[in-house]
Amino acid sequence: MTAPRVGLVGGGPWATMVHAPMLASSDAVELAGVWARRPEAAAELAGAHGVTAFASFEALLDAVDAVAFAVPPAVQADLGVVAASAGKSLLLEKPIAADLDGAQRLADASQEAGVGTQVLLTWRYASAVRSFLADVAGGDWLGGRGVFLGGAQLGGPFATPWRLERGPLLDLGPHVVDLLDAALGPVVEVRASGDLLGWVGLLLTHESGAVSDVALCALMEPAAGRTTVEVHSRARSAAVDVATALDGDVFATVAAELARTAVGEPHPLDVGRGLHLQRVLADAEAQLRD
DSSP: OOOOOOEEOOOOOHHIIIIIHHHHOOSSSSEEEEOOSSHHHHHHHHHHHTOOOSSSSSHHHOOSSEEESSHHHHHHHHHHHHHHTTOOOOEEOSSSSSSSSHHHHHHHHHHTTTTEEEEEGGGSSSSHHHHHHHHHTOOOOEEEEEEEEEGGGGTTTTTOHHHHHHHHHHHHHHHHHHHHHHHHEEEEEEEEOOOOTSSSSEEEEEETTEEEEEEESSOOOGGEEEEEEEESSSSEEEEEEEEHHHTTHHHHHHHHHHHHTTOOOOOSSSSSHEEEEHHHHHHHHHHHHH
């Protein structure tokens, strides 16, 4: 099978540190080129990997089979609709949009076009996380807990405007809610408390009847960071420390699975998954803003 040609959209830190090296080093896909809203960023990143810097988004779409996005959520939602309508498969960042309306438009466009979609929920591509989920599948769990304490709001390359304006909920929340949802069953209700730009607490009710709680904060120094998820039943407990689970194979797995997504194989972490998470987080954010 010929490796699908993937165009990268974005020229910021995440595109430079993750997406471009991931796509360029993979045997499963071919990095065909880069387009960014800042031409100089696209030229620099494309030059570093020996690929084309496209002059326009439309030119990139004409040359590729799939598009990988490394841009702010609002931009991703708008450009993703255009790419899906052009018949291109999508590798999407989380959250898939800045708001629920944008997420719904993106999901609708992808479904109408019949294109493959895949969301880069990084934790879920780690072999240790997948082993954890296989271990807890079908268990009679009473509840669980998830924690993501990081430092994106303190400064550095990931202190981007949307993260500073929206806090940890949209940035860190998708990872934790997704993993608890996968372990305990679909989330059907959320209650939120705390400070939108500080410490956010979520209480999740799952379709299974299990209840879990989530702690999110992006104001932590590195030594205070923590990323763990645990579930509990009457008989046992199970946990995964995501900080140690994210090994060097994670992004190779993303690229290998993108190759299959690009030729129409359904992926469990598709745009529908992203839309489900966006609904939960939008409900939580509305409660915090009230």
